[in-house]
Amino acid sequence: MAIELKNLTKRADNYSAWYNELVVKADLAEQSDVRGCMVIKPYGYAIWEKIQQSLDRRFKETGVQNVYFPMLIPKSFLSKEADHVEGFAKECAVVTHYRLKNASDGSGVVVDPEAKLEEELIIRPTSETTIWNTYRKWIHSWRDLPVLCNQWCNVMRWEMRTRLFLRTSEFLWQEGHTAHATREEAEARAKQMIRLYADFVENEMAIPLVVGVKSETERFAGALDTYTIEAMMQDGKALQSGTSHFLGQNFGKAFDVQFVDKENKLDFAWATSWGVSTRLMGALIMTHSDDNGLVLPPNLAPIQVVIVPIYKGDDERTAFDEKLQALADSLRCRGLSVKYDNADNKRPGFKFADYELKGVPVRLVMGRRDLQNGTIEVMRRDTLEKETVAIQGIEERVETLLADIQKNIFTKAKTFLDAHIFPCDNYDEFKARVKDGGFFLCPWDGTAETEAKIKDDTQATVRCIPFDSDQSNPGIDMVSGKPAVCRAIIARSY
Amino acid sequence: MAIELKNLTKRADNYSAWYNELVVKADLAEQSDVRGCMVIKPYGYAIWEKIQQSLDRRFKETGVQNVYFPMLIPKSFLSKEADHVEGFAKECAVVTHYRLKNASDGSGVVVDPEAKLEEELIIRPTSETTIWNTYRKWIHSWRDLPVLCNQWCNVMRWEMRTRLFLRTSEFLWQEGHTAHATREEAEARAKQMIRLYADFVENEMAIPLVVGVKSETERFAGALDTYTIEAMMQDGKALQSGTSHFLGQNFGKAFDVQFVDKENKLDFAWATSWGVSTRLMGALIMTHSDDNGLVLPPNLAPIQVVIVPIYKGDDERTAFDEKLQALADSLRCRGLSVKYDNADNKRPGFKFADYELKGVPVRLVMGRRDLQNGTIEVMRRDTLEKETVAIQGIEERVETLLADIQKNIFTKAKTFLDAHIFPCDNYDEFKARVKDGGFFLCPWDGTAETEAKIKDDTQATVRCIPFDSDQSNPGIDMVSGKPAVCRAIIARSY
Numbered sequence: 001m002a003i004e005l006k007n008l009t010k011r012a013d014n015y016s017a018w019y020n021e022l023v024v025k026a027d028l029a030e031q032s033d034v035r036g037c038m039v040i041k042p043y044g045y046a047i048w049e050k051i052q053q054s055l056d057r058r059f060k061e062t063g064v065q066n067v068y069f070p071m072l073i074p075k076s077f078l079s080k081e082a083d084h085v086e087g088f089a090k091e092c093a094v095v096t097h098y099r100l101k102n103a104s105d106g107s108g109v110v111v112d113p114e115a116k117l118e119e120e121l122i123i124r125p126t127s128e129t130t131i132w133n134t135y136r137k138w139i140h141s142w143r144d145l146p147v148l149c150n151q152w153c154n155v156m157r158w159e160m161r162t163r164l165f166l167r168t169s170e171f172l173w174q175e176g177h178t179a180h181a182t183r184e185e186a187e188a189r190a191k192q193m194i195r196l197y198a199d200f201v202e203n204e205m206a207i208p209l210v211v212g213v214k215s216e217t218e219r220f221a222g223a224l225d226t227y228t229i230e231a232m233m234q235d236g237k238a239l240q241s242g243t244s245h246f247l248g249q250n251f252g253k254a255f256d257v258q259f260v261d262k263e264n265k266l267d268f269a270w271a272t273s274w275g276v277s278t279r280l281m282g283a284l285i286m287t288h289s290d291d292n293g294l295v296l297p298p299n300l301a302p303i304q305v306v307i308v309p310i311y312k313g314d315d316e317r318t319a320f321d322e323k324l325q326a327l328a329d330s331l332r333c334r335g336l337s338v339k340y341d342n343a344d345n346k347r348p349g350f351k352f353a354d355y356e357l358k359g360v361p362v363r364l365v366m367g368r369r370d371l372q373n374g375t376i377e378v379m380r381r382d383t384l385e386k387e388t389v390a391i392q393g394i395e396e397r398v399e400t401l402l403a404d405i406q407k408n409i410f411t412k413a414k415t416f417l418d419a420h421i422f423p424c425d426n427y428d429e430f431k432a433r434v435k436d437g438g439f440f441l442c443p444w445d446g447t448a449e450t451e452a453k454i455k456d457d458t459q460a461t462v463r464c465i466p467f468d469s470d471q472s473n474p475g476i477d478m479v480s481g482k483p484a485v486c487r488a489i490i491a492r493s494y
Numbered sequence: 495m496a497i498e499l500k501n502l503t504k505r506a507d508n509y510s511a512w513y514n515e516l517v518v519k520a521d522l523a524e525q526s527d528v529r530g531c532m533v534i535k536p537y538g539y540a541i542w543e544k545i546q547q548s549l550d551r552r553f554k555e556t557g558v559q560n561v562y563f564p565m566l567i568p569k570s571f572l573s574k575e576a577d578h579v580e581g582f583a584k585e586c587a588v589v590t591h592y593r594l595k596n597a598s599d600g601s602g603v604v605v606d607p608e609a610k611l612e613e614e615l616i617i618r619p620t621s622e623t624t625i626w627n628t629y630r631k632w633i634h635s636w637r638d639l640p641v642l643c644n645q646w647c648n649v650m651r652w653e654m655r656t657r658l659f660l661r662t663s664e665f666l667w668q669e670g671h672t673a674h675a676t677r678e679e680a681e682a683r684a685k686q687m688i689r690l691y692a693d694f695v696e697n698e699m700a701i702p703l704v705v706g707v708k709s710e711t712e713r714f715a716g717a718l719d720t721y722t723i724e725a726m727m728q729d730g731k732a733l734q735s736g737t738s739h740f741l742g743q744n745f746g747k748a749f750d751v752q753f754v755d756k757e758n759k760l761d762f763a764w765a766t767s768w769g770v771s772t773r774l775m776g777a778l779i780m781t782h783s784d785d786n787g788l789v790l791p792p793n794l795a796p797i798q799v800v801i802v803p804i805y806k807g808d809d810e811r812t813a814f815d816e817k818l819q820a821l822a823d824s825l826r827c828r829g830l831s832v833k834y835d836n837a838d839n840k841r842p843g844f845k846f847a848d849y850e851l852k853g854v855p856v857r858l859v860m861g862r863r864d865l866q867n868g869t870i871e872v873m874r875r876d877t878l879e880k881e882t883v884a885i886q887g888i889e890e891r892v893e894t895l896l897a898d899i900q901k902n903i904f905t906k907a908k909t910f911l912d913a914h915i916f917p918c919d920n921y922d923e924f925k926a927r928v929k930d931g932g933f934f935l936c937p938w939d940g941t942a943e944t945e946a947k948i949k950d951d952t953q954a955t956v957r958c959i960p961f962d963s964d965q966s967n968p969g970i971d972m973v974s975g976k977p978a979v980c981r982a983i984i985a986r987s988y
Contacts, residue, residue, distance in 0.1 A: 032564045032628065034615065039628055042559035042643065049560060065536035066543060070526045070664055071617075071648055072587070075594065079602040089594040089603045093566070095617070096590045096605065098652040100569065100583040108573040109583045111590065111614055120605055121528065123565075123589070123617075134526065134533055143839070149536065154565055154648065158592040170564055345637070 008357075010291045015235045019286055023164045026294045026357050028281065036162040036169030043358065044281065046302035048172065051280060052152060054204050054299075055174065058196055059150050064176060067149045069130050072121040077129040081254040084128065087221020091158040093123040093169075123156040128222065128247070128273055131177045132255040139269055141260050142181045146189070150176040155277075165282035166239075166494050173277035179269040181261060183248070186270035187225075190246040193274040194227035197242040205280065206297040206410035207231050207287045208417045209241070210439065210489055212464030217448050220273075224248040230463045230489065232417045233286040236437015238463045238493035241283045244274035282494070288382075288409050294359025295382055297409055298402040304337045305398060306360045310348050310367040317342060323391075324366060330395055336402070356381065361405050362398055366391075382409050421489075427478040430490070434460050439491045441469065443484030445477035453479055454490060463489040502851075504785045509729045513780055517658045520788050520851050522775065530656040530663030537852065538775065540796035542666065545774060546646060548698050548793075549668065552690055553644050558670060561643045563624050566615040571623040575748040578622065581715020585652040587617040587663075617650040622716065622741070622767055625671045626749040633763055635754050636675045640683070644670040649771075659776035660733075660988050667771035673763040675755060677742070680764035681719075684740040687768040688721035691736040699774065700791040700904035701725050701781045702911045703735070704933065704983055706958030711942050714767075718742040724957045724983065726911045727780040730931015732957045732987035735777045738768035776988070782876075782903050788853025789876055791903055792896040799825055799832045799892060800854045804842050804861040811836060817885075818860060824889055830896070850875065855899050856892055860885075876903050915983075921972040924984070928954045933985045935963065937978030939971035947973055948984060957983040 008025060009017040023029055028044030040048065056066070072095060078085045099115035102108075124130065131149070138147060152174045162168050176193060180186040198211045214226040223245035231239045251257070252268035261267050288295040298304050307328055309320035321342060328340040339360075341351055348365070355363055365377040376394060379386045382405050389397060420438040424430050430440055435458065444450060444462065451462050465471075465486045474484035502519060503511040517523055522538030534542065550560070566589060572579045593609035596602075618624065625643070632641060646668045656662050670687060674680040692705045708720040717739035725733045745751070746762035755761050782789040792798050801822055803814035815836060822834040833854075835845055842859075849857055859871040870888060873880045876899050883891060914932040918924050924934055929952065938944060938956065945956050959965075959980045968978035 030628075030631075032624070034564045034566050034568060034624075037564035037566060039564070040562040042561055045560045045562055048562075066539045067536055068534040068539055068542075068666060070528045070531035070533070071650070072528050072531060072664065074528060075605075076602060078594070085603060089596075092592070092594060093589045093615070094591040094594065094605055095587045097588040098586070100572070100586060100588065100616070102583075108570060109579060111569075111588055121587070122594070130526070130528075134524075137524075156565070170566070172562060 050300045064148045075120045084222035088125045095121040132251040145181045147179040175275045178272045190272040194244040204299045208414040212466040215462040220245045238491040242276040247271035293357030296359035298361045303339045305362045307364045439489045443475035444488040445482040446485035544794045558642045569614045578716035582619045589615040626745040639675040641673040669769040672766045684766040688738040698793045702908040706960040709956040714739045732985040736770040741765035787851030790853035792855045799856045801858045933983045937969035938982040939976040940979035
């Protein structure tokens with residue numbers, strides 16, 4: 001498994017190629033032999049596990065419980081919610097048979113035509129339909145509400161153009177599905193979850209966000225409102241990183257989920273759903289990494305600290321081992337994830353390049369002189385700055401440094417984001433500049449016609465109407481010249 | 495969601511009905527509207543999560559890393575390993591199309607005939623084929639070995655007769671797949687993992703086991719050896735609870751995974767695979783539970799301690815709340831999972847029956863007199879014994895009691911298992927007794943013919959040749975009258 005450490009394309013030369021190469025060279029994921037489906041490798045999956053654990057704890061703190069619903073959905077379920085079927089029927093994997101048999105010519109196996117399903121089954125693209133079909137059996141009274149369920153699972157959407165993590169036919173995600181007795185409670189839950197996502201992504205992934213509400217055009221199929229977190233990649237394009245939907249009573253009505261309310265009247269249950277996926281991995285990679293490889297936030301790095309001795313021969317190695325194994329253990333006692341790499345089959349220069357590529361936040365190197373002097377070299381991955389310090393007290397220094405890196409990469413990305421949000425109310429200026437990236441905060445008349453024209457002209461879309469922005473006097477729509485109803489973030493996106 | 499607490503069938507009346515009802519009434523799982531696929535409900539999933547966490551930690555301690563491979567497998571992959579295709583092609587879900595479209599008559603959606611796949615895709619029944627197809631790209635030198643990967647995922651086998659947890663078309667599991675440079679190392683890993691499973695199942699699930707090796711007939715399709723852990727249910731039937739396979743070079747050869755060994759010669763990689771599934775939930779339920787409901791081992795119980803006050807009116811409730819919230823927090827500080835149930839919309843009697851049904855190991859009840867006297871009633875779920883004790887020092891008592899329950903339910907099950915292992919070398923006696931349950935330790939000539947005859951006559955199968963049994967002088971095969979090659983456990987099974 002020779003790692004090709006060199007020849008990583010530079011971001012400035014080809015940002016897209018840089019990303020594709022980095023995902024593979026850093027051993028995060030690779031294409032499989034099934035079109036559009038990826039293999040998530042151990043190093044990539046270790047980051048995903050940290051994302052899962054952190055989110056799962058946050059979900060549970062809000063009363064959410066995990067469940068598991070079947071992966072296969074009867075075709076007819078999809079048709080029950082009119083908007084939903086339009087959004088999801090187009091791109092789904094269809095199971096039509098349940099058996100193979102040996103080919104009569106001995107060439108292998110073929111589908112057994114006798115094992116045809118009466119009704120075809122769809123591999124879930126999302127699970128609102130199957131879950132609400134079950135909620136009908138669970139929900140009868142206001143006492144049964146709220147129902148707050150989440151599942152971690154795989155889903156499938158047959159994408160034509162795929163990219164590792166960003167858009168794959170199969171991906172991993174969590175999907176939360178809640179049912180409530182009142183509209184107010186459901187709306188509050190949908191907003192609570194987008195805030196939860198934002199808190200996680202900003203504080204753990206160190207990715208600054210714009211949080212807001214989607215336009216009707218960009219809403220989830222079947223939602224009354226879709227809330228979104230939008231991140232900005234280093235090329236200025238938007239990456240939708242998570243969404244939370246207020247579904248009204250659409251699924252309650254489609255699947256006849258009725259309950260007796262406190263006034264003893266029948267009503268349909270109110271719904272939300274919300275999800276983030278392995279797409280977050282793409283956001284993580286693209287936000288922080290550089291021409292040397294990954295830059296990982298310490299809070300999610302599988303290896304937070306790597307320790308490398310520079311020695312010659314077994315005798316010297318033993319001296320280093322004694323000192324540095326103890327240091328590694330001491331750091332582990334503080335809850336840090338530490339790798340001590342004394343392998344003798346790779347040169348130090350190779351190791352350094354490899355750990356840079358993998359984005360290990362802190363590297364400690366000890367050479368012969370350090371061993372004599374009681375010093376050690378500390379390098380931080382985000383800035384590549386090195387300094388030689390006393391080994392005495394190194395544990396506190398490493399802890400402080402990790403916290404500082406976490407903060408620094410967020411600040412760097414936040415500065416970049418803020419510098420690339422452009423208020424703009426002139427369409428010619430917009431058209432001239434939008435292809436270079438950035439979030440354009442523009443007066444918008446709220447119509448789908450205007451959105452369509454902008455998309456046709458520039459490929460840019462309304463990303464969201466941000467929560468935390470001044471929406472007084474939105475001005476005049478830059479396309480139609482009509483009074484704007486809000487200021488929206490418009491940008492190209494992944 | 496009214497809970498039907500009464501009318502749980504008694505084990506003695508109908509063990510099978512008792513199980514089916516208990517799974518549903520204890521809110522563990524239910525049938526979905528997709529044939530053979532289940533919904534795992536929050537309480538059931540919480541137990542599964544504890545199983546996952548405990549196993550995952552153990553895997554990682556042995557160097558295993560988690561990964562994710564695609565769910566869909568090209569049909570042709572299945573054919574590459576001759577035995578494997580025989581074992582798995584018969585019962586798999588086949589994806590043939592990737593799009594639906596609106597029916598021309600407006601009746602819903604239909605499969606779009608233009609979206610037919612060139613090669614059909616199979617939903618993984620197990621992932622040896624797709625993983626070894628990828629290992630070819632990862633493994634080139636002995637330095638790349640061992641590869642120790644595991645994934646937690648869903649799999650699908652089209653079962654005709656299904657039962658919640660025990661046999662479902664879709665189930666959740668983990669599948670470990672390792673590649674090694676030598677036969678010895680692979681065999682040692684396969685054995686290491688069955689011992690790991692046994693340690694987990696006996697110590698965390700409190701289920702005693704017989705550990706051994708499968709007969710050739712019962713081996714995994716493509717394996718040279720299959721190791722198994724066999725548990726005994728209360729009806730004396732065996733439940734295969736986990737398996738670990740030594741696959742030799744079968745998959746290395748089928749997928750051309752060659753590496754350069756230390757002597758610079760090309761060789762095929764050696765393989766193992768090993769898995770446990772949501773079937774373990776069935777073993778857990780059936781081993782310990784009784785006519786009142788679930789009995790859960792404290793190590794896996796989502797709620798280890800429930801505290802119930804018996805009060806009248808809000809004033810009295812406040813007095814209890816003050817005392818018992820503090821007790822709950824004090825127990826939580828010791829790492830216990832505690833529920834304080836002061837809900838006023840359910841009577842104490844209902845709560846007691848519900849927590850018995852759910853198998854909560856320890857119940858603490860405080861009434862008015864207890865509040866005055868500084869006492870509390872302690873009930874243990876396994877024996878249903880109650881005693882009233884001083885609240886002073888209750889935390890230590892609860893901790894000791896939980897440890898005692900964990901040990902007691904194991905001992906009880908172990909006593910049952912040991913009492914139902916019957917050495918037997920007379921076929922008439924065997925035939926007369928085997929339908930009543932139990933593991934029969936019988937001299938066996940090692941032939942498939944004998945196995946087939948036993949199965950035809952009695953439905954019993956060779957469960958395993960146990961590791962920890964006296965195999966000297968195995969005697970005379972009870973069916974064929976030929977010299978036996980070993981003593982095997984023969985039993986009916988789930």
